[in-house]
Amino acid sequence: MDWLQLFFLDPVSLYQGAAFPFALLFNYLCFMDSFSTQARYLFLLAGGGALAVAAMGAFAALVFIPALCTVVLIHSLGPQDVHRPTFLFQMTWQTLCHLGLHYMEYYLQEAPSTRFCITLSSLMLLTQKVTSLSLDIREGKVVAPSGRIPNKNSLSEHLRAALPYLSYLLFFPALLGGPLCSFQRFQVRVEGPSSVWSRHSFWALTWRALQILGLESLKVIVRGVVGTGAGLGSCEQLECIFVLWSTAGLFKLTYYSHWLLDDSLLRAAGFGSELGRSLGEEGLLPDADIWTLETTHRIALFARKWNQSTARWLRRLVFQQRRTWPLLQTFVFSAWWHGLHPGQVFGFLCWAVMVEADYVIHAFASVFISSWPVRLLYRALAWAHTQLIIAYIILAVEARSLSSLRLLWNSYSSVFPTVYCTLLLLLAKRKHKCN
Incomplete structure (x- = not known):
């Protein structure tokens, strides 16, 4: 801890x-x-x-x-x-x-x-x-x-x-x-000309304040659970999965609260969505789309919605400027931008591989899964697997040091990215044979 x-x-x-x-x-x-x-x-x-x-x-x-x-x-x-x-x-x-x-x-x-x-x-x-x-x-x-x-x-x-x-x-x-x-x-x-402070702006800030209060209250509860439980160094077998999920949840709650506060400060100064009409563009893009992040079963969608304005900036700065391996170069640059700590390098490279696997796996599933009960079961399993892989990446990035990273590698949580890596290799090889 x-x-x-x-x-x-x-x-x-x-x-x-x-x-x-x-x-x-x-x-x-x-x-x-x-x-x-x-x-x-x-x-x-x-x-x-x-x-x-x-x-x-x-x-x-x-x-x-x-x-x-x-x-x-x-x-x-x-x-x-x-x-x-x-x-x-x-x-x-x-x-x-x-x-x-x-x-x-x-x-x-x-x-x-x-x-x-x-x-x-x-x-x-x-x-x-x-x-x-x-x-x-x-x-x-x-x-x-x-x-x-x-x-x-x-x-x-x-x-x-x-x-x-x-x-x-x-x-x-x-x-x-x-x-x-x-x-x-x-x-x-x-x-530009000043616009009158609208009732909509007041209620938007009030709603964000309530969301921040709720997130901070939930963070206190989760922090108590994490603080009293075992850490990655002392957890045993399947207990490590709960430690992974709860600790990453604490980090996510902190990020969500930060992003909502930052967005509220910009909007309080008048840099809100109403300017989008005068600019001919969409409104100010908030960093936290909590509902999508917590319900998606796609790692690729999670990557686009996590810290949305930064994801859009990386897409414009790196992804759209590169012809070879744009996805990998984007995540490598993100690791550089974050500071190149060992956990960050491993975490972002792992994230790049997981996004590539996500594209291959879901493309395969969309072809071979047709009945809705099986598709529903598949989405539920994919959601759980996605959330646990993201939790693994978050802990890798936040751990930063090699010693903390080794604890993560040696835990049972490593099975989740390993499964996606294995499926990527198998399905990519199958696709190559079909071609």
């Missing part, structure tokens, strides 16, 4: 909750004609700077520096050249910070400070915004600032032009969490 303790000491939620009144204040100030566009950008940027310093302390410089460098790059490079340098710079910076974490954890054998862990989480979110913005510029969805500002303009005009981009990268509702908000949505919200 030692590797669970840091995860459940949850200062990020406290800082997100403290930022909530300021998000509501920003929404209220947007109704005032005296609150200009520049003032809105500055309010969001100043709030992000203050929140970063409060949550990260001196480590906030590790977030400020790449944000400033990104703004310099997008103002210096052409639209077709901006994506690759910004991507390489941001991922190099983030990787160096993750290597610092590896050095502390594995070489010095020291627990990293909570502020440094919050900084790394914020850096990962910054990477999403940086690459999303650079892709938008390259694809022409956002007008490149380098093409709008003559070199002879004054410093104040350059700073004024850079303000929207720096504000987007550091605005406080999305600094420590939250679904990925595109630059177009951000710009429309800040520069």
Whole structure:
């Protein structure tokens, strides 16, 4: 249970909750004609700077520096050249910070400070915004600032032009969490006409607050069960399956609660689904689709719905850009983005194999299972197997270290991914013979 303790000491939620009144204040100030566009950008940027310093302390410089460098790059490079340098710079910076974490954890054998862990989480979110913005510029969805500002303009005009981009990268509702908000949505919200706070928005936030309360209450119960039971190191035979399921359930409840809080903070600041109509796109995509995640019998669907905005970002950044092995490259990059801890590398590679097996197994079943009673039984068994495989992957990713990973490998829980690997090999070989 030692590797669970840091995860459940949850200062990020406290800082997100403290930022909530300021998000509501920003929404209220947007109704005032005296609150200009520049003032809105500055309010969001100043709030992000203050929140970063409060949550990260001196480590906030590790977030400020790449944000400033990104703004310099997008103002210096052409639209077709901006994506690759910004991507390489941001991922190099983030990787160096993750290597610092590896050095502390594995070489010095020291627990990293909570502020440094919050900084790394914020850096990962910054990477999403940086690459999303650079892709938008390259694809022409956002007008490149380098093409709008003559070199002879004054410093104040350059700073004024850079303000929207720096504000987007550091605005406080999305600094420590939250679904990925595109630059177009951000710009429309800040520069567009203010909309009246609707009754629907109030009830949507109230409903999310009730959901968070319910999840936190359920988490207390599950945590008590996990805390009093055996761990992976002391469980015996089939007991390990219950330990796997309950511990992963505790992680999932924590993630669901985080995602709902992050989504509520963005919506409280006005970056909600109502902007989708003005942008001609869907509303803000929430990270938690709890009903689908807990009822699906497809691992592939679970992968698309787990942390939805990140899944969509990975699909756009990696999957759609690769011609060979796009699925594998997407999960490998996800392991890199998360920090390349041993458990993360194993977990994401296992997830890639499980998704591939999911496609093959269900394609085979759809052809050979026709009667509805058998199909119903198949779906029930597939649902149970899917949930246990996902639980196995979650524990692998969260365990991170080799010692915790060995406990997972040696438990009875390893039978579930092994079954899917075996079926993948058998059915792929059968498909090859048929072809």
